[in-house]
Amino acid sequence: MSSTTDTTETTTTRPDGRRTGRRWITDWRPEDPAFWDNGGAGVARRNLIFSVLSEHVGFSVWSLWSVLVLFLGPAYHIDPAGKFLLTAVPTLVGAVLRLPYTFAVARFGGRNFTIFSALLLLLPTLFIAVVLEPGVSYSTLIVAAAVAGVGGGNFASSMTNINSFYPQRLKGWALGLNAGGGNLGVAVVQLVGLLVLATAGAAHPKVLVAIYIPLIVLVALGSALTMDNLAVASNAQGAMRRVCRDRHTWIIALLYIGTFGSFIGFGxxxxxxxxxxxxxxxxxxxxxxxxxxxxxxxGSLVRPYGGRLADRFGGARVSFYNFIAMALGAGLVLFAAIGKSLPLYLVGFVLLFIFSGLGNGSVYKMIPAIFKAKAATRIAGGADFEIEAAESQRLSGALIGVAGAIGALGGVLVNLAFRQSFLSTGSANAAYVAFIVFYAICCAVTYAVYVRRGPRTLEGV
Incomplete structure (x- = not known):
C-alpha cells in the first residue's frame, strides 16, 4: 500500500488544512481497488475492531439505566412513571450529543476522539458508584441518568469515522457491523445486570458499574494503540448546513426514528x-x-445483515418491506397484550427487535447511496469525479450525525409513549397502536420517495 501513517511524534497542519503526524493517514483512497487490496483493507479492519469495541461499551453505559431501574425497589420510592422517565433522560442526552460528536471526528481525528469519548464514560459510571443507594433524591438520580447520556454520543463519532474508511460497495456491511457491535452493548449490559441480580442481589447495583470501569480503561488504551486518524475525513459545519437543507435528510431521519428509535426505546x-x-x-x-x-x-446481531441485504437489493427496498414487518410485529404484540398471552407477546416483541435491527442496517446504507446517486448525476453532467466523490463522503458523514441524533430521539418518544399509555389507561395498548401507525407512515414514505419509479427517483438508493 502506498499510504502509511506518518511516524513523526508531532501533529502539524498543512496549507490545505489537513493534519499530519503520528497516527495520521494523509493518503486514503478506499475506492481504488489496488490501494484497497494492497493494505487498505487491513488498516480499515484494524480501525473497525476498536471502533466496535468502543461503541459497544458506550452503548452499555448509555443503557445502564434500563437495568438499574430493576434494582430500584420500594426503598427508593419511585413509581413506574418515574422509572420510565429515568430511562428517557439518557436517551435524550445521548441524542443531543450525537451532533457535536459527529463534528469531533473531523476536528480532532477519529482515533483521538475515540480515546477521549471512551474515557468520558468514566464520569457516569463513577457518579453512579458514588450516589446510588436507598435514600438518594430523585433529582440526583435524574442527573446521574443524564450524565449516562454521553454513551449515546459515541455512535455518531464511530459511524462517521468508519464511513470514511470503507469503499461504497462495503459500507452497508461495515457500518452494519460497527453499529451492530455497538448495539450489542444494550443486550450485554442487561446480561451483566442479570448476573449481578442473580448473584449479588438487587441490593447491590453498584457492582454493575464496577464491572464496566476497568473495561472503559482497556478500550481507551486499545484505541490509542491500534487506531488511526484520517486527514481526509471532513464533515465540517458547512456540510451539516448543506444536509440540513436537503429534503432527504429529514426523510432518512424519519425512517431512522422508526428503526433505531424503536430498537433503543424498546431496549x-x-x-x-x-x-x-x-x-x-x-x-x-x-x-x-x-x-x-x-x-x-x-436485534444487534442481525443489523449487519440488514446492511448486507441493502448492499445487494438496495436500502430503500429492504427498508420498505421491513417497515411492513415491523407494523405486523407491533400488531402481534397488541393482539397478545389484549389477550394476555405472554408467549405470543414475547414472540411479537422479539420480532420487533429483529426487524428494527435489520431496518437500522438498511436505512443507514441509504445515506451514502443517496449522495452517491446525486454525485453520479452531476458527474454525468460534466462535474469532476474526485471532487464529487470527496463531497459525497463529506455529506454522508454529516447526515450520519443528523440521522443518528434524530433517530435516537425516537427512543425518548417510545419511553414517553409507554409512560403516558400506562398513566392514562393502565396498559401499554395505546402505545402499540401509535407504533403501528408510525410504521405505516414510514412504509408509505419509503415507497413514495425511493421505491416507486418516477422522474425524481434517485437510482441505486
Whole structure:
C-alpha cells in the first residue's frame, strides 16, 4: 500500500488544512481497488475492531439505566412513571450529543476522539458508584441518568469515522457491523445486570458499574494503540448546513426514528413493560431480567445483515418491506397484550427487535447511496469525479450525525409513549397502536420517495 501513517511524534497542519503526524493517514483512497487490496483493507479492519469495541461499551453505559431501574425497589420510592422517565433522560442526552460528536471526528481525528469519548464514560459510571443507594433524591438520580447520556454520543463519532474508511460497495456491511457491535452493548449490559441480580442481589447495583470501569480503561488504551486518524475525513459545519437543507435528510431521519428509535426505546423500556404489563408473572426484577436481553441481542446481531441485504437489493427496498414487518410485529404484540398471552407477546416483541435491527442496517446504507446517486448525476453532467466523490463522503458523514441524533430521539418518544399509555389507561395498548401507525407512515414514505419509479427517483438508493 502506498499510504502509511506518518511516524513523526508531532501533529502539524498543512496549507490545505489537513493534519499530519503520528497516527495520521494523509493518503486514503478506499475506492481504488489496488490501494484497497494492497493494505487498505487491513488498516480499515484494524480501525473497525476498536471502533466496535468502543461503541459497544458506550452503548452499555448509555443503557445502564434500563437495568438499574430493576434494582430500584420500594426503598427508593419511585413509581413506574418515574422509572420510565429515568430511562428517557439518557436517551435524550445521548441524542443531543450525537451532533457535536459527529463534528469531533473531523476536528480532532477519529482515533483521538475515540480515546477521549471512551474515557468520558468514566464520569457516569463513577457518579453512579458514588450516589446510588436507598435514600438518594430523585433529582440526583435524574442527573446521574443524564450524565449516562454521553454513551449515546459515541455512535455518531464511530459511524462517521468508519464511513470514511470503507469503499461504497462495503459500507452497508461495515457500518452494519460497527453499529451492530455497538448495539450489542444494550443486550450485554442487561446480561451483566442479570448476573449481578442473580448473584449479588438487587441490593447491590453498584457492582454493575464496577464491572464496566476497568473495561472503559482497556478500550481507551486499545484505541490509542491500534487506531488511526484520517486527514481526509471532513464533515465540517458547512456540510451539516448543506444536509440540513436537503429534503432527504429529514426523510432518512424519519425512517431512522422508526428503526433505531424503536430498537433503543424498546431496549430501555422492555424490562419495565414486562413488570407492569404482567405483574403476576414478573413479580421480581430477576424474573424480568431473564428475558429483557434476548430482543436487543437478536436485534444487534442481525443489523449487519440488514446492511448486507441493502448492499445487494438496495436500502430503500429492504427498508420498505421491513417497515411492513415491523407494523405486523407491533400488531402481534397488541393482539397478545389484549389477550394476555405472554408467549405470543414475547414472540411479537422479539420480532420487533429483529426487524428494527435489520431496518437500522438498511436505512443507514441509504445515506451514502443517496449522495452517491446525486454525485453520479452531476458527474454525468460534466462535474469532476474526485471532487464529487470527496463531497459525497463529506455529506454522508454529516447526515450520519443528523440521522443518528434524530433517530435516537425516537427512543425518548417510545419511553414517553409507554409512560403516558400506562398513566392514562393502565396498559401499554395505546402505545402499540401509535407504533403501528408510525410504521405505516414510514412504509408509505419509503415507497413514495425511493421505491416507486418516477422522474425524481434517485437510482441505486
Amino acid at each position: 430501555f423500556a422492555f424490562g419495565q413493560v414486562l413488570q407492569v404489563q404482567f405483574k403476576g408473572t414478573f413479580s421480581t426484577p430477576v424474573k424480568a431480567a431473564y428475558l429483557t436481553f434476548l430482543g436487543p441481542l437478536l
